Amino acid sequence: MQALHIAKRCGVFVLIVWLAATLNFFLPKLSGQDPVRSKLLQQASLGGYVQSGIEDMIKVYDQRFGLDKPLWRQYVTYLENTAKLDFNYSIANYPRTVNEMIAESVPWTVALLGLTTLFSFALGTFLGALLAWPRAPAWMAWLMPPLWALHAIPFFLLGLILTYVLAFQFALLPIFGGYSPGVTPTLTWGFVSDLVSHATLPALSIILVSTGGWALGMRGMMVTTMGEDYVNFAEAKGLKSRTVFLRYCVRNAILPQVTALALALGQVLSGAVLVEVIFGYPGIGTLLFQAIRENDHFLIQGIVFLVIVALGLATLVLDICYPLMDPRISHRRN
Amino acid sequence: MQGVLRYLSRNRSLLVGIGLLGLLALFLIIGHFTVDLTKVRPLSARPLQEPSWRYPFGTDRQGRDLLAVMVAGTPLTLRIGFIAGVLGVGIGTVLAFVGAYYRGITDTIIRGIADIGLTVPGLLVLIIIAVSIKGSLTVNQMAMVVASLAWLYPTRTIRAQVLSLRERGYVEIARMSGVSGPGIIFTELMPNMLPYLAATLVNAVSAAILASIGLEVLGLGPMESPTLGMTLYWVNFNAAMINGWWWWWTAPTVVIITVFLGLFFLTVGLDELANPRLRRSN
Numbered sequence: 001m002q003a004l005h006i007a008k009r010c011g012v013f014v015l016i017v018w019l020a021a022t023l024n025f026f027l028p029k030l031s032g033q034d035p036v037r038s039k040l041l042q043q044a045s046l047g048g049y050v051q052s053g054i055e056d057m058i059k060v061y062d063q064r065f066g067l068d069k070p071l072w073r074q075y076v077t078y079l080e081n082t083a084k085l086d087f088n089y090s091i092a093n094y095p096r097t098v099n100e101m102i103a104e105s106v107p108w109t110v111a112l113l114g115l116t117t118l119f120s121f122a123l124g125t126f127l128g129a130l131l132a133w134p135r136a137p138a139w140m141a142w143l144m145p146p147l148w149a150l151h152a153i154p155f156f157l158l159g160l161i162l163t164y165v166l167a168f169q170f171a172l173l174p175i176f177g178g179y180s181p182g183v184t185p186t187l188t189w190g191f192v193s194d195l196v197s198h199a200t201l202p203a204l205s206i207i208l209v210s211t212g213g214w215a216l217g218m219r220g221m222m223v224t225t226m227g228e229d230y231v232n233f234a235e236a237k238g239l240k241s242r243t244v245f246l247r248y249c250v251r252n253a254i255l256p257q258v259t260a261l262a263l264a265l266g267q268v269l270s271g272a273v274l275v276e277v278i279f280g281y282p283g284i285g286t287l288l289f290q291a292i293r294e295n296d297h298f299l300i301q302g303i304v305f306l307v308i309v310a311l312g313l314a315t316l317v318l319d320i321c322y323p324l325m326d327p328r329i330s331h332r333r334n
Numbered sequence: 335m336q337g338v339l340r341y342l343s344r345n346r347s348l349l350v351g352i353g354l355l356g357l358l359a360l361f362l363i364i365g366h367f368t369v370d371l372t373k374v375r376p377l378s379a380r381p382l383q384e385p386s387w388r389y390p391f392g393t394d395r396q397g398r399d400l401l402a403v404m405v406a407g408t409p410l411t412l413r414i415g416f417i418a419g420v421l422g423v424g425i426g427t428v429l430a431f432v433g434a435y436y437r438g439i440t441d442t443i444i445r446g447i448a449d450i451g452l453t454v455p456g457l458l459v460l461i462i463i464a465v466s467i468k469g470s471l472t473v474n475q476m477a478m479v480v481a482s483l484a485w486l487y488p489t490r491t492i493r494a495q496v497l498s499l500r501e502r503g504y505v506e507i508a509r510m511s512g513v514s515g516p517g518i519i520f521t522e523l524m525p526n527m528l529p530y531l532a533a534t535l536v537n538a539v540s541a542a543i544l545a546s547i548g549l550e551v552l553g554l555g556p557m558e559s560p561t562l563g564m565t566l567y568w569v570n571f572n573a574a575m576i577n578g579w580w581w582w583w584t585a586p587t588v589v590i591i592t593v594f595l596g597l598f599f600l601t602v603g604l605d606e607l608a609n610p611r612l613r614r615s616n
Contacts, residue, residue, distance in 0.1 A: 024462060028462075028466045160575065160583055168575065176576065262453070266454055266456065267456070270455045270456055271548075273458075273552075274457075277551065277552065288461070292465065292553055308458065311454070315453045
C-alpha cells in the first residue's frame with residue numbers, strides 16, 4: 001500500500017501544480033487588463049508626446065506573444081509552456097527571460113531560507129523540549145515570555161528594528177543588499193565573509209521570530225507526551241533521566257512538529273519575501289517586489305508558480321519521508 | 335463581575351491581551367477627538383520634522399502628520415483584519431460544520447481543498463489576486479482580497495474540533511431523541527464551540543492583518559489610504575532607514591507590534607478559556 005499512498009500524494013502534487021497554473025492564467029484575464037497595452041502606453045507617456053501607431057504596435061506584440069488566438073488555445077499553450085517551465089520573456093526587462101531572472105535569485109533565497117528554517121526548527125524544538133522538562137535549569141523559564149512575544153511579531157518588523165539598532169546605530173553590520181557594491185563574486189574568504197555579514201540581519205530576524213513558534217509547539221507536545229504511561233513506566237524502571245528525555249519524550253513529541261514543518265513552510269516563505277524586500281536581499285522576494293513595481297506580469301506569475309511548485313515538492317518529500325520517522329505509520333491498511 | 339475579575343487574575347494572557355488592545359483603543363478614541371485628521375493628507379505639514387510638541391510623532395517626507403496618520407490609519411488596518419477575519423471564520427464555520435457533521439463526499443472535498451490550500455504560500459496567491467484587480471484598491475476591496483484565503487485555516491481547525499464533539503454522549507442522545515441535523519448543530523454543538531470559535535476569530539483577524547500589511551508593504555495596497563501597511567510602504571519607498579528618519583517607522587512599528595501582541599495574548603487567553611484542560615490549578 002506504500003506505493004498507493006505515494007501515488008496519491010503525487011496526484012495531489014500534480015493537482016496543486018495544475019491549479020496554480022490555471023489560477024495564474026485566468027486571474028489576470030478576468031481583470032480585463034492588457035499588459036502589452038498598458039506597458040506601451042506607459043512608455044509613450046514617459047516619452048512625453050502622443051505616439052501614433054500604438055494600436056498597430058499592440059497588434060504586432062499580441063501576435064508575437066500569441067494573444068490574438070482564442071482563449072482555450074492560449075490556455076493550452078500556456079499549460080504546455082508551463083509544463084516545460086518556460087515562462088516567456090520579462091515584460092519590463094525584455095529580452096531577458098523570466099527563467100534567467102529567477103535562476104539568478106533562487107540560490108539567495110534557498111540559502112537564506114533553507115538555513116534559517118532548519119536552524120530555527122532545530123533550536124526551537126530543542127528549547128521547547130527543555131522548557132517542558134521539569135529537570136531543566138531554572139533560568140530556562142525566563143526564556144518563555146520573550147520567545148512568546150517575539151513569535152507574535154512579523155518577521156520584517158523585527159528586521160526593521162534590528163537594522164536600526166545593529167546596522168544604523170552601531171554600524172556593526174551592513175544595512176542593505178546581498179554583498180557590498182562593487183565587489184565581484186568570487187570564492188575567496190573575503191567575499192564569503194562579506195556574504196555572511198550581509199545575510200546575518202535577515203537571517204537573525206527570521207530565526208528570532210520563528211524559533212518561538214517551534215518552541216511553543218514542541219512544549220505543548222512534550223507536556224502531553226510526559227503524561228503518558230510509558231514515560232511513567234520508564235521513570236519507575238529507573239532509566240537515566242537523559243534516556244527518558246531523549247528516547248521516550250522527545251522521540252515521540254517531535255513527530256507532530258515535523259507535520260507542522262510541512263504546513264509552516266508556506267507561511268515562513270510568505271514572511272521571508274517581506275524580509276528580503278526590507279533588506280534589499282537579492283532573492284526571490286526582492287525580484288517579486290521589483291516585478292510588482294514594474295507591472296511585470298510574466299515575471300510575477302513565473303515566480304509565484306515556481307514557488308508554489310517548490311513548496312509543493314518540499315511538502316511531498318516531507319510527507320513521503322514521514323514513515324521513516326514514525327514506524328507506526330506505514331501507509332498500510334489493516 | 336467579581337468572578338470575572340478573579341478569572342482574569344488567573345488568566346494572565348487574557349488580561350495582558352485585553353490590556354494592550356484597551357490601551358490602543360484609548361489612544362485611538364482620544365486621538366479621534368483631539369487630533370486634526372485633515373493632517374493625514376500629504377503636504378498638510380512641514381515634511382520630515384522630528385517629533386516635537388507640535389508633531390508628537392514627527393512628519394513624513396510627503397508632509398503628513400504621523401500622529402494623525404496613526405489615529406486615522408490604525409482603524410483602517412483593523413477594519414481590513416476584522417472584515418476578512420469575520421468572513422473567513424464565518425465561511426470556515428459553515429463549511430466545517432457541514433463537512434464534519436454530515437461527512438461523506440462533501441467532507442472529503444472540503445477537507446481536500448483546505449488541506450491543499452494551506453500548503454500553498456498564502457501571500458503569493460494574494461499577490462496574484464491583488465495584481466489582477468489592480469487599479470485603485472479600496473480598503474474594503476483589500477479586505478475581500480485577504481478574505482479569499484482567510485477561511486482555509488478556520489475550516490481545518492474547526493472541522494477537527496467538531497469531529498471530536500460529534501461523538502460525545504450528549505450529541506448521541508440528541509440524535510437518538512430525533513433532533514434534526516441543523517438542530518443538533520445549533521443547540522448542541524455550537525454553544526459548546528463558542529469559546530473556541532472566539533479564539534479562532536481572534537487568530538484569523540491577526541492573520542488577516544498580517545496578510546494585508548504584507549500586501550501593502552509590497553505596494554499592492556490602497557495607495558490613497560493611510561493604513562499602517564501603506565505607511566511602512568512609504569518608509570521603505572523613501573529609504574527612511576538609511577536616511578536616519580527614525581520617527582517615520584517607529585510610530586507604525588510600535589502600533590503594529592501592540593496590535594499583534596494584544597491579539598496574540600488574547601488568543602492564548604481565549605484558548606485557555608475554551609480548553610479548561612490547559613488551566614493551571616492554583
